[in-house]
Amino acid sequence: MLGDAAPQLLLCDAAGRAALGPEVLTDVIAVDLETATPEWANLPFSDPDPRALGLTSRHLAYVIYTSGSTGTPKGAQNEHRAIVNRLIWMQKAYALNTADVVLQKTPFSFDVSAWEFFWTLLEGATLVLAVPGVHKDPDALVNLIIGQRITTAHFVPSMLASFMDTKGVDRCTSLQRLVCSGEALSASLTQKVRCVLPW
Template identity: 80%
Template sequence: LGTDALADVTLVDLETATPAWAELPATDPDPRALGLTSRHLAYVIYTSGSTGTPKGALNEHRAIINRLIWMQGAYGLNATDVVLQKTPFGFDVSAWEFFWTLLEGATLVLALPGAHKDPAALVDLIIGERITTAHFVPSMLVSFMDTKGVDHCTSLRRLLCSGEALPAASVHKVRRLLPWTGLHNLYGPTEAAIDVTAWSCPTEFDGAVVPIGRPIANTRVYLLDGDGGPVPFGAVGELYIG
């Protein structure tokens, strides 16, 4: 760098006896003293999502915490697990990849930028790093399951899918090539803190349609008609989340 460029660079000397932060408290401030509650925002993610109108989806701390606590109860991550982080942070799945892993003391492996589009690279990474837990959008799962060597991903304990409808053919292929791996189908709009329903594939699955499952903890879903009334069993309706 030239002299002009260095003039704008702030240097931190870790050997200095009294660094700039030496007088700052060693603990976080009390959020209650700052007036913060679980209703304050945890993040905003830009999406066109369910309405087709671009917007920033606002999610509160209580929503993401509820989602993470439910996820741990459902899938039981522990310190021996290795989670693959490959979702760009502009998508809400990245929130559980980051925070679920850190909350439970597991290992987080960050894929190289663009790796979420390269199934061969993902197969090598999963094998090399002994990944136990990974997320796939169903269309990417199709490519992943067609990749040479996928049956050598013996460390995989959990495959989680969301973002699109999961084809039954993909479920059958996972069951055939990765029979030791749990497969879970989740559904939810960005506005509702990642996922609101979940379904775990049984060991034997011969269905033609993959369900989105049942509501997660502290969540309800309703199928309503155009007037806001519940539709009869088996009828088509609009999905409402509460």
């Protein structure tokens, strides 16, 4: 990914630096956020004006890598305006509000995490950060949803099917929105959700 993206600067921690190894880091400036004294320590705390820097909504917000069908990682470039459009659409479709509690359980390396963070924060809702790996444990998810009174969560349909078979899922009565993506959602799974979690 570093070779493909060719970044000018890499922010990392000690674990990331060790995982990459010194031979990988020869072609990029790596700043260890845990040990380095940053050169920007004496700069103002406020962000610079993006217009003064020539930045627009067409500039990239992030690049996310996916193996795709070839098995070779490739970067999908996401502009700021695309994220804003997605967030505006989601708000119109699902009307999140300040009483909502959104579960953030998607690993940061997946683009779903972008809307889990930004949609929640833009609308003043509460964001509950799940412990890493909890998305693989349906029992822990049930307990987290009940304990934190989660109203909104994302599932790929295969994970949703597993979740719906978990003991106690019918007690997740705070759930008001389940957002599904990444796979086809079957009519039978939709019907099961409606039966077990009637809204």
